[in-house]
Amino acid sequence: MDTLHEVLSRLFPAEQNLVVDQCQVEADSVCLHVFSCTTRQPCPHCHALSGSIHSHYERRFQDLPWGGLGVCVSLRVRRFRCRHCQPTRTFAERFPELVAPYARSSAAVCRLFHRIVVMVGGEGGRRLLTSLPLRVSGDRLLAEQQRVLLPPAQGARVIGIDDFAFKKGSRYGTVIADLETGRAIDLLPDRTGATVTQWLSQHPEVEVISRDRSTEYERACREGAPQAVQVLDRWHVFKNVREALERQLKRSQGTLDEVARSFLPVSPRRRSRLEEAARRARYERRCAEVAQVKALAAQGLSAAQIARDLHRSAHFIRFSLRVEQVPETRHPPRHSQLDPYQGRLWELWTAGERNAMALLRQVQQEGFPGSYTSDLLPENESR
Ligand SMILES: [Zn+2]
Structure with a gap:
């Protein structure tokens, strides 16, 4: 004993x-x-x-x-x-x-609650603890979470402001973090300028505010903390840079294409007979579809009715009614690992082979290093 x-x-x-x-x-x-x-x-x-x-x-x-x-x-x-x-x-x-x-609860249990709340949050903690013989209420953990999350806000010199979602797309709040300790110090119930202004006016010790590009926050910071310097956070600086770069690249698209073309082989690759057959089939199918739309319109059906009957987009119906002659697409074919084998594929296809895997095995035997691709068959055959 x-x-x-x-x-x-x-x-x-x-x-x-x-x-x-x-x-x-x-x-x-x-x-x-x-x-x-x-x-x-x-x-x-x-x-x-x-x-x-x-x-x-x-x-x-x-x-x-x-x-x-x-x-x-x-x-x-x-x-x-x-x-x-x-x-x-x-x-x-x-x-x-x-x-x-x-x-x-003993101090050891309180320390456990604290660690759980830090790692998985209040609700997650409550669910986790149901597997242990410990009595704990959701409120107890919420209080612990509040204590963990929100150390005293007094004395924060450099802060960051951002919004967060209570429920994505419907309700947002504002989180305020002390950037010197890296901890959240307050949660505001919404993301309006008035709430942020009020918080800032109660914290005159704030010297630097890092924020996103929201004009609402910009105004709130200016009004609530005129003494503070506002800085754009690093993520948003990079976002600005990226967007400016994208705009510039879009404007220079023509020049870039010209430069790119100067590095490409001079003569575009010729379309193989197989590809030509596929292209022809696609073109003829499209002509038939356009003719069908025109025929239905001639019978007096409205564009909306035709779209419903044919399960086609309104855009396609408008295109069909407008166009006199369906234009042929003439994109130069892309270079492909299959190029040297196009002749062999044509032979097999004209001989009646319609199985893509059989075609693949044939060209692989002859040295094709790639794997299955939809280019093995003309588009209308492989579907
Ligand atoms: Zn005493």
């Missing part, structure tokens, strides 16, 4: 001189009855030691689970009398390492 008591006593912080008096095992929990054997305790008012016991009472709180069992600690707390204080006062002994005053 002595060994067991020693083990149990070691579970508690050593400097408290705590002794386990009794251990009750129930169906799904263990209850440890604990008391302190220190004879004298310091008075919290005058710090003098007192050994005069006035009374005692029992406190119960949960500790870390043990082998799947919940652990409840029943702590006998003594109330001491301090005769150094005038008039005489009484005080309860404190166990700062073990449990905070009025807390329903």
Whole structure:
């Protein structure tokens, strides 16, 4: 029994001189009855030691689970009398390492809650903890999260402001971060300029504000913190640079194409007979579709009705009604690894081979290094 008591006593912080008096095992929990054997305790008012016991009472709180069992600690707390204080006062002994005053969980459990909330947040933490024999409410974790998230906002010199979504596309708030400590210091209920202005006017210590390109925030910062320097955050600087570069490249597209062409082979590749056949088939199919639209229009159907009947876009119907002669597309064919094998593919195709995998095996035997591609068959055949 002595060994067991020693083990149990070691579970508690050593400097408290705590002794386990009794251990009750129930169906799904263990209850440890604990008391302190220190004879004298310091008075919290005058710090003098007192050994005069006035009374005692029992406190119960949960500790870390043990082998799947919940652990409840029943702590006998003594109330001491301090005769150094005038008039005489009484005080309860404190166990700062073990449990905070009025807390329903031990300090170790509170530290666990804190770590869980930091890692997975309040709601995730609550769900995670349902698998452990620990009693915790969502509110308890939310309070912990609030405490973790929001250290005192006073004294933040360099801050960052950005919006965040409570619900994407519907409700947004504003997060304010202390950029020197890298921590969020406040969450505002919306992202309006008025709210941000109000917050800033209550924090005159702010010297630098990093923000996005929102004109709302720009105005809010100017009005709420005229003393502060506004800077665009790095991400938005790069976004600006990228967009300017894209605009410039788009404007210079013609010149760039010209330069690119000067590096390409002079003569474009000739279309193979197979590709030519495919192109021809596509063109004829398109002519037939346009003719069909024209025929239906001639019968007096509206464009919308034709689009519905043929399952085609309104854009295509308008094009068909407008065009006199369907234009032939004449994009030069791309260079491809298949080029040297086009002749062989034509032979096989005209001989009646319509299986793309069989065609692939044939050209692979002759040295084609690639794998399956839709170019093996004319488009209308492979579909
Ligand atoms: Zn005292």
